[in-house]
Amino acid sequence: MLNTEDVEIAEIPVYHHESGDLFAEDIEQHMAVLPEMSATTEEVTIEDIQIGDPDVPLTTDQQRLRSLIWKSRHLLMGKGNALPPAARGAICDIDVGGAAPIVQRVRPVAPKYREKLSDLIKGLLAAKIVQPSTSPWASPIVVIIKKNGVDIRLCIDYRRANQLTRLMVYPMPLISDLLEDLDKALWYCSLDMASGFWVVEMTERAKLISAFVTPFGLFEWLRMPFGLKNAPQIYQRLVDNALYGYLKIGQRSASDGPIDVFKDGEPETDRRPSILGRRSYIDDILIPATSWGSLYTKVERLLEACDKWNLSISLTKSFWGCRKVDYLGHRVSMDGLEAQPKNLESLVNIPFPSTLRAMQSFLGSLNYYRRFIEDFAVYAAVLYELRESDFFEIGRSQLAAGDECSNEGRWTEAKVAFTMLKAKIATAPMLKHFDPDRSPVIVVYASKWAVSAALIQEYDGVYHPVTFTSRTLKPNELNYGMVEKEVLALLRVLDVCYTTLASREITVLTRHSTLAWLMQSRGLNGRLGRWAALLSNWTMEVKKCERGEEEILGMLAASITPRGEVEEMLIAISPRKDCRLKISMSPPTVETDEELLVASFDGSARIKKKGGSFSAVIWKLPEWTIVAAESRYVHDLTVNEAEYNGLLLCFELLADLDRGRVILCGDSSLVIRQMRGEIDCKAPGLQLLRHKALEKLQSWPSHEFLHMKREWNQSADRLASTALQSEKGRTVVAEEDRQDLMTLNRLGELLKPKQDGQLARVTAISRSARRIRHEPEVIQEEIVQRIRIQRIVQAQDEERWIVNLKTYLSGDVLNLDAVEVKMCAKLAPEYEIDENNLLFFCPMAKRESEDRDGLMRLVIPETLQQDFCITITRVWKEAIRVLAEPIRGSDSDFIGEDCFGAFNDMWANVPTVRPGKETR
Structure with missing residues (x-):
């Protein structure tokens, strides 16, 4: 336990963190919401105890139950938010290991709300729930404006402190379990414990870490607030022990401070059964009973437990001896x-x-x-x-x-x-x-x-x-x-x-x-x-x-x-x-002499050096001239973050250009598919980058995305690689350097203008991809390739290990059992899914200089392996036949060795891999 007098503030290293963009949905589970406080609560009377139907006079049994509850009136809290007495046997401690304190700057508050903020802080101080602090920790406040536009609610952003806090493992009850075993019940009580978490006291270390900064100074908590990482588990454990009686407070002197019964307590020797035979859900307790006598006994034992552990009950939110009650958003009745x-x-x-x-x-x-x-x-x-x-x-x-x-x-x-x-x-x-x-x-x-x-x-x-x-x-x-x-x-x-x-x-x-x-x-x-x-x-x-x-x-x-x-x-x-089967989306096409912009981007990162680079090149068509080209280097950047930053750099270079048609090209399947909305973006670090990119995208009504392999993105890749090696970016302005990038550019091979006499290009349609008879002269290579892709996809989806691995890679692990998840977790680092839903084997590069995309191998299912071998055999037989003679009707020296070269070129981009024993 850390005492304030033992802390030398000047000697503690402090980590200053600059505040960033804030979204309420992202910090909902990490915010301490502070209600308006009052120094006292209204006095309670015996008539305030809500028993049975309020419109029906009380029976003798109900009067007897009310008298029983009134005997424990020191546990009953009326209206208001005065601080309840501290509970016994539980203390809130915050364990951050050896982490240095984090100090975040105070967030500005609009002048018209400062007076209201001051009143809220005065109420907290008067209620003795907070006190001024000299802690080296400081978490910022968040002022929430209520719907009336006048009043405010004060919250504390504990995200940074919660990230450092060691998780307390304790099982929380399932709501579905708490709604079971109610079939025989005739009477119910629904109780709400007063002020919830505030009954738990804080250790000296927890007080320091919980400190929050406001425009009026630094304050720390004396009681456990909402929003701390382990607050629900601490309170749930306290109530569970009160209801089931596992541990008791041992013999100690009155001068000792608060005690944590879960560290210093003793086993309970009284082996009586649990009070209710069921758990609470944090501070919400349901008491079902099959008879009135059983209900009376359970209420009596519960009040004894509350008195033993000093747990207060909110009188205005509790209902006793009813035929139906509201509990956890449900109405429960017989x-x-x-x-x-x-x-x-x-x-x-x-x-x-x-x-x-x-x-x-x-x-x-x-x-x-x-x-x-x-x-x-x-x-x-x-x-x-x-x-x-x-x-x-x-x-x-x-x-x-x-x-x-x-x-x-x-x-x-x-x-x-x-x-x-x-x-x-x-x-x-x-x-x-x-x-x-x-x-x-x-x-x-x-x-x-x-x-x-x-x-x-x-x-x-x-x-x-x-x-x-x-x-x-x-x-x-x-x-x-x-x-x-x-x-x-x-x-x-x-x-x-x-x-x-x-x-x-x-x-x-x-x-x-x-x-x-x-x-x-x-x-x-x-x-x-x-x-x-x-x-x-x-x-x-x-x-x-x-x-x-x-x-x-x-x-x-x-x-x-x-x-x-x-x-x-x-x-x-x-x-x-x-x-x-569906025919997949074709790559974007351009018309002859069409004027448009093409933006290519790339990103790279090195884990050891904890840095990354990204680049963007803006091309103008139909001339394929470079409008702008730039690269940058940033510390603490992952590969995916570098790719997203490359896309954002594209929008930055496009900002001053006319809003016409633009095609965004990149070799990151993840970024392209997330921007298209095909897969979810779950990584917190990428969500903000994607959100910024989508905002920029709104200013370009006519846009398309194109995913390609790295060899087609050589210009942007060259810029990003150079910036990664030199650890600094640059803007390409010299004509000679731009000419080098234009020489490396292969995007023109993908974005070919439509020639007169060609068939209309195929777009995304939802017709069945059944075999259709065409004359040989009208069968285009692109369509044949897509049909083959769909055949391979269908065959892959018929093998269970491939389907499970695809499901795991797409993030849908809820549909897999534990054994399947464990197997897929071992295989996933060496497999990837492309935009056509094809599974590829991508072994990790042994050297940093190796191109991982160049090692990709298409996974051929067992049902297609025989057909694949037959196809290769036929091609080789034809190559061997022409090996010893020149091509007929040709005056050139094109002989069999050239056929082998052509064959190698044709199959160079179609590597394959068979499933290993561990994947079957």
Whole structure:
């Protein structure tokens, strides 16, 4: 433990950190939100104890319970935010190891809010929750303006301190677990512990690290604030110990300071059962009881525990002895669970979000209640597919053409799904508590691109829902048959409800008898064999309804939507999923004598030297002359950050040019695909760079991206490599240097003008890539190449290890099990996916001078390896035939050795690799 008198401020090395761009969504979990404080709370009376229905007179039993609670009135807190007494047995400590203190500068506050900020600080000082500080640490404050535009809320940004804090590992309860075992309860109490985290005292070290800087001075906390990294775990552990009684405070003198029972406590010798038989969720406690006598006993024991550990209860937020209570956003009663969002009205009336963050916030709010929304994943699929680039595009279109285009194309499906989800949360059904004495029944459903299932139980001849679950299908699952998709739905609900359904006999209602055959068959191979093995641990009776779905629906409650109506609604919200092959997006093309700009960029970095360089070259077409070329060097830069900085440098060089058509070229697949919105940007360091690039991109309405290999980007690569070697950038102005870059330029080979008489270029379309007969003279090399690519992609997606590895590389690890993730983690550093979704083997370069892209090897699936060898054999036989004679009809000396040279050139860019034993 560190005491302030032991600290020599002058001798401590201090790290000064300059503040950067701040987004509220990014620091939500790292902010200490400070409410308005008052020195005292209102006095409580016995009439303030809320028992039963407020409109019904109290019974004798209820009066007796109120008297019991009133005996512990010293634990009850009324209205107001006065500081409650400190809890016993828990102390907040912040362990940052040997990290040097971080001092961040005070953030400016608008003059009209300074007086209000001063009043908030005075309230904190009067409540004795903070005190002036001389700490070497300083975290900045964030002033949040309330909706009325006048009042403010004070927050503290603890991101830097939390990054250095060692994580305290403690299991937090799952909300789904806390809502179980309520089927027999008749009475409930919902309690809220007063002031939550503020009952926990701070160690001297924690006080110093929690210091925050304001325009009026430096202050530190005396009690544990919200926003600290380990605050939820510390408080949860305190309440768990109070409810279950693992440790007790040992014998000590009254002069000793606060004690941490988890370090200095003793094992509890009293072996009585736990007070409630269930955990709290931080400061929210639910007390269910099957009888009034049981409820009285539990409340009595809980008050004894609160008195022992000095835990206060908020009287205004606690309800005792009720038939139904609100708990964790749900209304709990003997009849079941209901969704009870606090902001339901605003959630239903919210307009269609205009940004990706707003859409993610909306989906996050609904995801909390997904068990109440039948087919939630089905309706939300099209909304989850939206990317930030989509919102930029629609915003740009609305500015250009008004609101007329707001309902065009893909936005129609998104808005329809958005409206449906709002309607479903407003009319969410009541879910029954799972009754272990009743037989569980599962109804599975599958469509072309999604599966769903409902766990139901029978009450008086009618099946009522217990929970809903659903998900969209992966690309490789879209080709499955309807029965196979129903198996996926069954596996999904068994996984979600595992703890509920384990060791129980289950009835499955289906429209197909094949599912029953799967349960009884032996010797199955492939995925059917794997599914049969997974289902073998369950005791299930599969019933096929003779009259189809109508027989099932005849017994379902009205809250479950008929499948026929669901299929009609799905037509309007179908996401961009298709099991058929698609012709990929062709590279940008230019017209003859078309005037446009081409911007090529590149980035490089060295891990050992902790520095990176980036470059950009602006070309003007049709002459292919250089308008501007520049490179820069920056310390502490990763490769991907260097690539993004190269793109930003392109926009900087383009700033003074006319806003015409521009093609942005780079050899970074990650940057190009993230800018296109094809993959998510999850790295915090890249999110801000991507956000800046998208803002710059808005000023160029006509733009296209082109990803290419490094050998086609030699000009930008040359500039970046030179800057990396010399560790300094330069601006290319000399004509001789520009001529060198023009000599290295190979972009003209990719961006060829369309010649008269050629076929129209192929653009991105959604037709099936079935074999179509063409005359030989009209089959273009580009189309043949794309068909071959699609064939290889399809074959790769049929091998499980390749599919798993692609899934891992795209960041979708939630769909993989632990064994698959472990295997993919070993392979991932040496594999990459290109823009065509082809998997390449890219071994790590042994020397820094080696070009990693030059070592790339195309992964040929086993199903194509024989065809590939036959093709190579045919080419070699033809080469051997012409080896000994010149080309017929030619006067030149072009002989067989030249054929071998041509053959090598033709296959030089198509290296291959076969899967190793560890990947099979």
